[in-house]
């Protein structure tokens with residue numbers, strides 16, 4: 316996806332109306348290693364040349380991969396230190412969990428624009444699923460966000476526990492405010508919306524046509540030239556079914572009316588899809 320200008324246009328019964336002109340910007344990005352380090356010859360710390368598929372230094376040193384070079388702080392000969400944060404075994408790492416009000420998060424979200432890095436979340440047992448569900452419901456109902464923080468091999472990861480717009484539970488990595496290169500963005504402050512705004516917005520939405528399945532499909536060179544294999548069926552677990560099971564045992568979750576409504580909505584959505 317490139318940065319470009321787009322005119323949002325709705326076509327209903329042959330008539331086209333321009334709804335808005337928007338600009339797809341570049342995402343805020345994290346400072347990368349190459350922005351603040353150089354790769355140099357490990358012997359005399361000079362910058363090597365890449366010639367004939369090898370990094371070659373004037374001192375005679377050569378290596379075929381960049382891993383054979385020394386990473387130093389940009390413009391210096393000081394080696395970059397990258398201590399390993401994980402224990403290096405296959406045991407699960409601890410991710411600390413936190414919550415923050417949406418209001419407080421919005422104040423730093425100018426900098427902490429979610430990065431283009433989402434990973435689906437699955438759980439290993441039923442109790443975990445029930446607790447994940449509680450966290451997702453609670454943050455929606457109380458205007459909080461849930462933050463996770465864990466150690467990757469060399470770097471710490473800060474991520475939000477959230478859902479995609481289709482309801483899949485994900486962790487979305489965010490850029491730490493102390494590492495950010497800010498990109499342009501528009502912020503929505505939901506607390507400043509009036510009832511009138513919402514009513515006008517609902518009327519406005521009637522001008523937008525309904526999407527059908529083909530709207531979500533591409534018809535560009537990839538489809539015309541590539542043999543596109545449908546992915547193998549992925550395991551998608553509907554939380555509502557697990558919650559139903561947990562609820563009938565009555566030993567995990569205490570009922571509230573609100574929770575009941577959420578589950579009903581999810582169940583009926585699933586039925587519509589089929």
Ligand SMILES: [Zn+2]
Nearest residue numbers: 356359372374
């Ligand atoms: Zn050298």
